[in-house]
Every structure is written in C-alpha cells, then in structure tokens.
Amino acid sequence: xxxxxxxxxxxxxxxxxxxxxxxxxxxxxxxxxxxxxxxxxxxxxxxxxxxxxxxxxxxxxxxxxxxxxxxxxxxxxxxxxxxxxxxxxxxxxxxxxxxxxxxxxxxxxxxxxxxxxxxxxxxxxxxxxxxxxxxxxx
Amino acid sequence: xxxxxxxxxxxxxxxxxxxxxxxxxxxxxxxxxxxxxxxxxxxxxxxxxxxxxxxxxxxxxxxxxxxxxxxxxxxxxxxxxxxxxxxxxxxxxxxxxxxxxxxxxxxxxxxxxxxxxxxxxxxxxxxxxxxxxxxxxxxxxxxxxxxxxxxxxxxxxxxxxxxxxxxxxxxxxxxxxxxxxxxxxxxxxxxxxxxxxxxxxxxxxxxxxxxxxxxxxxxxxxxxxxxxxxxxxxxxxxxxxxxxxxxxxxxxxxxxxxxxxxxxxxxxxxxxxxxxxxxxxxxxxxxxxxxxxxxxxxxxxxxxxxxxxxxxxxxxxxxxxxxxxxxxxxxxxxxxxxxxxxxxxxxxxxxxxxxxxxxxxxxxxxxxxxxxxxxxxxxxxxxxxxxxxxxxxxxxxxxxxxxxxxxxxxxxxxxxxxxxxxxxxxxxxxxxxxxxxxxxxxxxxxxxxxxxxxxxxxxxxxxxxxxxxxxxxxxxxxxxxxxxxxxxxxxxxxxxxxxxxxxxxxxxxxxxxxxxxxxxxxxxxxxxxxxxxxxxxxxxxxxxxxxxxxxxxxxxxxxxxxxxxxxxxxxxxxxxxxxxxxxxxxxxxxxxxxxxxxxxxxxxxxxxxxxxxxxxx
Ligand code: SF4
Ligand code: SF4
Numbered sequence: 198x199x200x201x202x203x204x205x206x207x208x209x210x211x212x213x214x215x216x217x218x219x220x221x222x223x224x225x226x227x228x229x230x231x232x233x234x235x236x237x238x239x240x241x242x243x244x245x246x247x248x249x250x251x252x253x254x255x256x257x258x259x260x261x262x263x264x265x266x267x268x269x270x271x272x273x274x275x276x277x278x279x280x281x282x283x284x285x286x287x288x289x290x291x292x293x294x295x296x297x298x299x300x301x302x303x304x305x306x307x308x309x310x311x312x313x314x315x316x317x318x319x320x321x322x323x324x325x326x327x328x329x330x331x332x333x334x335x
Numbered sequence: 336x337x338x339x340x341x342x343x344x345x346x347x348x349x350x351x352x353x354x355x356x357x358x359x360x361x362x363x364x365x366x367x368x369x370x371x372x373x374x375x376x377x378x379x380x381x382x383x384x385x386x387x388x389x390x391x392x393x394x395x396x397x398x399x400x401x402x403x404x405x406x407x408x409x410x411x412x413x414x415x416x417x418x419x420x421x422x423x424x425x426x427x428x429x430x431x432x433x434x435x436x437x438x439x440x441x442x443x444x445x446x447x448x449x450x451x452x453x454x455x456x457x458x459x460x461x462x463x464x465x466x467x468x469x470x471x472x473x474x475x476x477x478x479x480x481x482x483x484x485x486x487x488x489x490x491x492x493x494x495x496x497x498x499x500x501x502x503x504x505x506x507x508x509x510x511x512x513x514x515x516x517x518x519x520x521x522x523x524x525x526x527x528x529x530x531x532x533x534x535x536x537x538x539x540x541x542x543x544x545x546x547x548x549x550x551x552x553x554x555x556x557x558x559x560x561x562x563x564x565x566x567x568x569x570x571x572x573x574x575x576x577x578x579x580x581x582x583x584x585x586x587x588x589x590x591x592x593x594x595x596x597x598x599x600x601x602x603x604x605x606x607x608x609x610x611x612x613x614x615x616x617x618x619x620x621x622x623x624x625x626x627x628x629x630x631x632x633x634x635x636x637x638x639x640x641x642x643x644x645x646x647x648x649x650x651x652x653x654x655x656x657x658x659x660x661x662x663x664x665x666x667x668x669x670x671x672x673x674x675x676x677x678x679x680x681x682x683x684x685x686x687x688x689x690x691x692x693x694x695x696x697x698x699x700x701x702x703x704x705x706x707x708x709x710x711x712x713x714x715x716x717x718x719x720x721x722x723x724x725x726x727x728x729x730x731x732x733x734x735x736x737x738x739x740x741x742x743x744x745x746x747x748x749x750x751x752x753x754x755x756x757x758x759x760x761x762x763x764x765x766x767x768x769x770x771x772x773x774x775x776x777x778x779x780x781x782x783x784x785x786x787x788x789x790x791x792x793x794x795x796x797x798x799x800x801x802x803x804x805x806x807x808x809x810x811x812x813x814x815x816x817x818x819x820x821x822x823x824x825x826x827x828x829x830x831x832x833x834x835x836x837x838x839x840x841x842x843x844x845x846x847x848x849x850x851x852x853x854x855x856x857x858x859x860x861x862x863x864x865x866x867x868x869x870x871x872x873x874x875x876x877x878x879x880x881x882x883x884x885x886x887x888x889x890x891x892x893x894x895x896x897x898x899x900x901x902x903x904x905x906x907x908x909x910x911x912x913x914x915x916x917x918x919x920x921x922x923x924x925x926x927x928x929x930x931x932x933x934x935x936x937x938x939x940x941x942x943x944x945x946x947x948x949x950x951x952x
Contacts, residue, residue: 209632211625212436216408220552226407227443227546236496239485239518241624241650242636323563323630324623 198273198332199311200251201233201318207326208244210237214318214327221317222307230300232309233318233327246327249296249309251275257288257297257308265306276310338363339854340549341403342371347446347468349461351534352393352453356461356468361447367856368943371402371447373430373825374870376419379450380428381873381947386880390423390526391509391533393454399441399500399539400449402828403854406442406547407628408559410566411830412849414439414627416500416517422525423533424511424688424743425762426881428784428874429525430825433500434626434634435518437541438828440498444543451534460501460538465545473537477507480681481516488540497542503683506532508733510741512688516680519634519650520626523685524788525763550855558852562836562845563630571835576633577623579612581654584767585661586611587798592903593772596662597717598694599758599893602769603902606667610657614669624650631832637673644674644724652676652686658767659690664697664723671720675727682731691764692740692747693726699753709751710736755892761786761883768794770894771908775802775810778917779817781888784874790831792817796839805907811917815924816841822867842867868925869942872934875927876947885932888918 215231223230234247254271265281266288268274284304288297297308311329312318318327337344348357361375369375376398388394398419404412416438422429441449445466458477459470476484481503488494499517506513506528513528514521522528549555566572575583588594589607596604608614619637626634639647647670652660660666660675679686699705700715707714713736716722729737739747745762748754758765763786770777779792792814797804802813820842824833827849837845842863850856850863858866878887890909898908922929926938939948 206622209623209625209629209634211629211632212413212439212627213408213630216413216628217556219546220408220556223546224552225546225548227544228439229443229544230546237624239482239489240636240648241519241634242622321560321563323625323632 198251198253199329200332201248201309201311201316202328202330203246203248204326204328205244205246207324208246209324209326210235210241210244211323213321213323217317217321221312230307232307234295234298247295249275250294251311256291256293260287260291262287274311275308277306277308279305282306337361339366339403339856341407341547341853342366343442343445343447343545345446345466347449347463349449349451349468350453351451351455351459351470351536354455354470356470358466358468366403366854368866369870370823370826370850370866372400372417372828373419373822374866375448376400376417376430377428377870377873377877380419380421381877383450383452384421388421390421390426390530393452393534395421395452395530395533397451397527397530397534397536398448400828401438401441401447402826404827404829404849405438407549407555407853409628409849409853410559410562411626411629411631411833412827413629415828415830416441416522417825417828418515418522418527420527420530422527422763423509423529424526425745425786427761427786427883428877429527430785431515431522431524431527432790432825432828433515433517433520433522434830435498435520436627437498437500437517439627440541440543442543442547443545444541445545449539451536454533455535458535458537460540461536462540464542476537478504480504481683482681484538485518488538494540494542497540499538499540501538502528502531503681503731505683505731505733508731509533510684510730510733511743512685512692512730512741513683514685516683519680521680521685523687525785526685528683549853551852555852558848565836566630569835572631572832576631576832579616580633580635582612582615582635582652582657584654585657586613588767588769590903591772591798592899592905593769594662595658595767595769597665598663598691598698598756599769600698601901602772602899602904604662604665607662609667610661610669610672618669619673626830629830633832639670639673641670642674644671644720646677647673649673649677649680651680655767656686656690659686659694660723663690663694665717666720666723667718668720671723675723678724678727682727684727684731687766688743688764689727689730689740691758692744693723695744695747695753695756695758696740698756699747699751704751704753709739758891758893759787760890761887763787765891768798769904770890771899772904773797773804774807774909775814775817777890777894777909777914778811778814778921781890781914781918782814782818782921784871784878790825791821793821793831793834793839795834801839807909807913807917809920811920812924813840815921818871819864819867822871823863826866826870865942869944872939872942872944873947875934876939876944876951879933879951885930888932890914
C-alpha cells in the first residue's frame with residue numbers, strides 16, 4: 198500500500214513540499230495549510246516530519262461520525278469527502294501521527310490523499326527526501 | 336486586501352521608548368516604486384532618521400523587511416530578510432541580509448516589514464503573530480548566546496513553532512561588529528546587532544498561520560518549475576553549491592593567486608588545501624540545509640571531533656570565514672575555523688570584519704606599530720588559532736583591546752598610525768574577493784554605499800570568466816549594471832546564488848516575470864533599472880547627509896599602491912589613474928556628478944526623488 202516516507206537525513210528543511218501542497222489544495226502558499234508538518238532544530242542536524250501514513254484500518258476513519266473519511270476495505274489511501282465533514286475534529290485528536298489538521302476558515306479537516314496517486318511533493322522535493330513507499334500487502 | 340499579490344499590505348511600527356506598536360498600511364505607490372526589502376526599508380530610513388543621528392541612540396531606526404516574494408516558492412528567494420539601519424561601524428547606510436526561514440514566517444505572521452525606533456528601559460522581545468504584535472519582557476534571556484537563547488525559547492510551548500531573529504552578547508555589549516542571528520544565519524555586516532542591542536531588543540519572534548496569495552497560482556507554479564529546471568542545468572546550483580557550498584571558492588581563488596592571506600599582504604595561501612571545500616567535505620560534512628523555498632541547499636553542517644577550541648560544529652564556515660579566520664590569519668587548522676565560526680554565531684559577531692581587523696592587527700604588531708603594551712600583554716602572531724579564539728571573545732565583550740579591535744580597521748589605522756594596512760572602504764572591512772585581482776569588484780567596493788561588501792557589485796562574472804577578469808577598461812560602466820542587478824535583487828530580498836540563473840551582470844527579463852507572477856505588476860526592464868537606480872540614489876543621499884562624497888569612493892592604500900607580490904596573479908593591482916578614470920565613467924553612467932560623486936538634481940527628479948533633490952540642492 199502506498200504512503201509517503203521521509204528520509205530525514207536527506208531533508209534540507211526547504212519546505213518546498215509544503216509549498217506545492219498548499220498551492221495545489223488551497224491556492225495559496227501556506228506551510229500551515231499543507232498536509233505536511235515539519236520541524237527542524239536551530240542547528241539543523243535533525244528534521245522531523247508529520248505526514249499521513251495511510252494506516253490500514255485507520256483510526257481516523259473509525260472515529261469519524263460522519264463517515265467523511267473513506268478507506269475502502271480498510272486498506273490504502275484515506276480520503277476525506279469534504280461534503281460530509283462536519284468539522285468535529287475527532288479525527289484530528291485521534292490521529293497517532295498528528296497528520297490530520299483543522300482549517301478554521303473552512304471548518305473542515307485536511308490530510309494527505311497522495312494527490313490521487315501523483316504526489317506534488319515527491320515530484321518537487323529537490324533531494325528526493327520525501328517519496329512514496331509501496332508496502333507489500335500481507 | 337492589498338492591491339498587489341505577494342504583499343500583506345501591513346507594516347508594523349514599534350516605538351520601544353513608549354512601549355507601543357501600531358500597524359500601518361503599506362503605501363501602494365511605495366510598493367510600485369521601491370518594490371520591497373532594501374527599497375522600501377531605505378525609504379523609511381531616509382524619512383525617519385534625520386542627519387547626524389547617533390546610530391546607537393533611540394532615534395535611529397532598525398528596519399526588518401521582507402518583500403513580495405518571501406513566503407512563495409520562487410527558488411532561493413522565499414525565506415530571506417533584510418535589516419536596514421544607520422551603521423554604528425561607519426556611520427553610513429547599511430543593509431544586511433540573512434537567509435533561513437524568518438522572512439517567510441514574518442509574511443505568514445501578516446507583515447511586510449517592521450520599523451523599530453526608541454529604546455526600551457528593560458530588555459524586551461517583540462512577538463508578531465497573525466497580524467498582531469506584543470512586547471514581552473526578555474530580562475531572563477539577556478546575556479544568553481544566540482543558539483542557547485533560541486533553543487530555550489523554542490522549548491517553550493508558546494514559541495515552539497516560531498522563527499527567531501536575535502542578538503547575542505556582542506550586540507548587547509554594543510560591539511560595532513555585532514551581527515543579528517536567525518537560526519544559524521547571520522545578518523552580518525555593519526554592526527546591525529549593536530543597533531538592536533542599543534534598543535534593548537533581544538529578539539523579534541514571528542509565527543503565523545497565514546498564506547501568500549498571488550494573482551495566478553498555476554502560472555507561478557509553472558514558472559517556479561522552469562527556474563528549477565534551469566537550476567538543474569547550471570553546474571553551480573546543481574553540483575558545486577549542493578555538494579560543497581561556498582567553501583568551493585577557496586580552491587578557485589587560491590589557484591588564481593587571489594586568496595587574501597596575512598591581511599592581503601600575499602594572495603596565495605600555501606596551506607589552502609587544508610581548508611578548502613574538499614577538506615571540509617571529507618573531514619567534517621554532516622548534512623546539507625536549505626533556506627525556505629531553496630532547492631540548492633548550500634548550507635553545510637560541519638562537525639569535527641575534539642573541543643579544544645570549543646564545540647567544532649557549525650553550519651559554515653562559509654567561504655568568507657575560511658578566508659577571514661583561515662588564510663587571512665595564516666591559519667590552516669580547520670577545526671579551529673569551524674569552532675570560531677560557531678563561536679562568532681553564538682556571540683553574534685560578523686566573521687568578515689572580525690577576521691579582517693585581527694589580520695590587520697597582527698600585521699601592525701609584526702611591524703612594530705602595535706606593541707604588547709597596547710594589547711594587554713598579548714603577542715599577536717599569524718597561524719595561532721588559540722589567539723584567534725581569544726580575540727573573538729574579547730571583541731564580543733567590547734572592552735579593552737577587544738573594543739579597540741571592534742571599532743574596526745579604519746579606527747585601528749588611525750589609532751596606531753597604520754592606515755596603510757587597513758583593508759576597508761568607507762570604514763567597512765573588505766571581504767574575501769581580491770580587489771587587486773578583480774578590478775570590477777574593486778570599483779564595486781569603492782562605490783558601494785555600504786563600503787567593503789561583495790554584495791554591491793559582484794566578483795562572480797569575473798571569477799567565472801563571463802567577463803575578462805583582468806580587463807580594467809570599461810569596468811566602471813560594467814559595475815553599474817551589476818549593481819543594478821544586486822540592488823533589485825535586494826529589493827526582492829533574493830539570494831545572490833540566483834545570479835547565475837537570472838543574470839550576472841544586468842537586470843534580466845526574469846525579474847519582470849517574477850514581479851508579474853508574484854505581484855501582478857507590469858514592469859519593463861528599463862522600469863526595473865529605474866527602481867534600482869532610485870534605491871541606490873536614495874542610499875547615496877542618506878550618506879551625503881552624513882557628509883559622504885566622492886572622497887569616500889576610494890580603495891585601500893594596499894590595493895592602489897602595492898601590486899600582488901607573487902603567485903599566479905603577481906603584479907596585479909589597481910593603478911590610481913585607471914581607478915579614477917573608471918570611477919568617473921561610473922558616475923557618468925549613473926547620471927551622477929563627477930566632482931561630488933552624488934546624483935545630480937536632474938537625476939534625482941527623473942527618479943521621482945524630488946524631495947531628496949530639495950534636501951541635497
Ligand atoms: S521538499 Fe524534500 S528536502 Fe524540502 S523540506 Fe520537503 S522533504 Fe525536506
Ligand atoms: S501527496 Fe499531495 S496531498 Fe499528500 S502531502 Fe504530498 S502534496 Fe500534499
């Protein structure tokens with residue numbers, strides 16, 4: 198099953214992944230609105246990244262009372278149907294990887310959907326630090 | 336919403352004496368005529384800091400500015416910030432730039448710039464967040480080194496995702512060589528950190544959840560992709576800088592016989608191999624880092640085992656510091672240079688000016704102009720890393736011999752009758768690009784409004800062979816084109832490493848495209864030249880009010896009188912008559928008065944600087 202992985206040793210903290218993500222989904226450059234959250238130390242020897250792992254039997258899907266989060270067969274990419282999302286934020290609290298956020302302007306949750314199979318961030322990352330990893334289904 | 340894309344339309348005014356902050360609307364005409372960064376900040380400084388203002392008084396202004404492009408994905412431009420003020424080192428206009436993430440975060444926090452005046456009674460920090468600002472007591476942090484402080488602040492829940500711009504002990508102690516630090520990046524030159532220290536402003540902290548809007552996102556994204564493709568095809572941005580960073584220049588200049596050594600007494604460093612890009616890559620490289628939106632990633636984290644000089648872990652040294660703390664001091668101990676780079680960042684000191692003044696002091700000591708009675712008993716000699724570490728610490732205290740050094744090479748020359756050894760123009764130390772071997776750069780140094788900086792005028796085209804390096808004829812006019820490019824890039828707060836892509840010697844159509852895509856404003860190249868000329872003339876007028884004229888557009892004695900003694904570039908220097916000829920060609924090309932070195936009234940009016948014309952004439 199595909200999901201995004203980050204090789205933190207290669208990541209230079211340039212934030213291009215965040216910029217292309219928010220450009221595509223929000224029509225604006227805004228790291229806070231991107232589906233990737235990043236942090237780096239003052240001395241940038243480490244970066245850390247929060248991004249959706251597309252868990253099997255995803256806890257966010259289970260907790261969503263509106264059935265707005267969708268994962269057919271409990272496997273693969275978790276997508277959000279914005280027309281069903283009520284903005285209750287239960288998924289935001291439930292995600293063990295801090296990879297779902299809430300947009301106060303639209304009152305909707307947001308998360309990575311792998312750009313429907315062709316991730317913008319993977320295409321633009323200058324060091325190929327962020328990439329799609331295909332896990333064999335067991 | 337602001338009329339043009341890229342901008343927030345808000346400027347924050349801070350009066351530290353009154354303890355007040357006020358949000359003011361950015362004037363649309365200011366955006367059109369000055370663009371941002373260097374330009375808008377220069378206008379504010381000229382308007383609010385009267386002639387004769389003591390740089391360390393409450394009346395001086397400290398201006399932090401981004402531009403329309405910060406926060407976007409335009410490669411290598413997105414995260415930078417400029418600091419503009421009246422320099423306490425030389426009393427002239429200074430603009431100092433830093434990379435990292437702060438410029439973008441300031442934009443996301445809702446501001447195009449911050450103008451700080453006054454002086455707080457107690458140490459404070461300014462916190463800006465989503466369109467609002469507050470002053471917070473910073474007494475607990477006063478005295479802290481820059482990394483320790485930033486880490487401590489980031490450790491607090493409230494500030495964990497903020498970007499921080501701060502000073503260290505050198506700025507607090509008002510050293511004229513104090514810089515401003517953000518993350519590991521420095522706004523290095525001209526003592527901007529001392530101005531911040533004089534205001535008792537420990538830090539400016541930004542965090543924001545906002546975004547940057549542009550007229551046509553799809554078009555801009557496509558444009559960014561095309562720039563990235565061009566960066567991939569360019570060896571400097573795709574290979575050299577990502578692999579080695581700026582340390583690659585050590586070998587390039589040493590091979591040309593143009594690596595300033597022992598205070599530019601010679602320009603070949605026999606031990607350059609020990610401190611070049613290869614040496615650092617092989618023995619100290621840990622990781623690459625980028626500024627916001629930059630695909631190049633020229634910043635290198637270096638680390639070496641053993642802490643006899645203090646922690647030898649730093650992002651850097653950059654080329655300039657490998658010169659200033661390396662060849663310039665005849666020091667080939669790489670570990671000590673990394674440690675000195677780290678120490679300077681933590682204390683908040685400009686490595687260029689500090690290394691230059693130490694190099695000069697050692698020469699003066701060897702020549703008997705400075706004695707142990709002047710240094711507090713210390714024997715000054717080249718190739719002594721421990722001495723270097725000690726002197727850096729002394730400069731940061733701004734006391735005793737440290738204060739004598741920190742006052743700069745010009746002052747050192749005056750005090751010890753050593754003017755001929757001072758490698759400065761307008762009182763700002765010349766960096767690591769030989770003024771004897773790069774004649775275009777030399778005229779750039781002489782005519783820079785800041786003084787000895789390689790950012791008004793550039794060495795790159797001469798070093799890389801895009802123009803004939805040794806040719807002097809025509810370099811006066813040539814450097815006008817280069818300065819127009821650097822000035823415009825500074826209004827956009829763009830990184831200099833875009834120069835190989837957007838053009839080394841002139842303002843190119845790329846700048847027209849960037850302005851169009853980000854702001855929606857249509858300019859022609861000629862109009863952008865006018866913006867650059869307007870800003871440069873305004874800076875010059877600021878200096879003129881402080882007494883500057885043609886007499887200040889000069890070069891160090893050594894450059895004009897002592898040919899490079901040996902090595903591949905032996906015999907090269909700037910003959911005084913050639914220099915004067917090219918300087919006059921430079922003035923004429925700019926529409927400046929050849930006698931005074933100042934823009935004529937006619938030129939000022941043509942640039943829509945009528946008020947400045949009335950001030951000067
Ligand atoms: S684009 Fe790549 S290198 Fe840049 S921050 Fe994202 S993962 Fe890191
Ligand atoms: S795959 Fe697409 S949605 Fe997911 S983080 Fe990358 S750009 Fe954003």
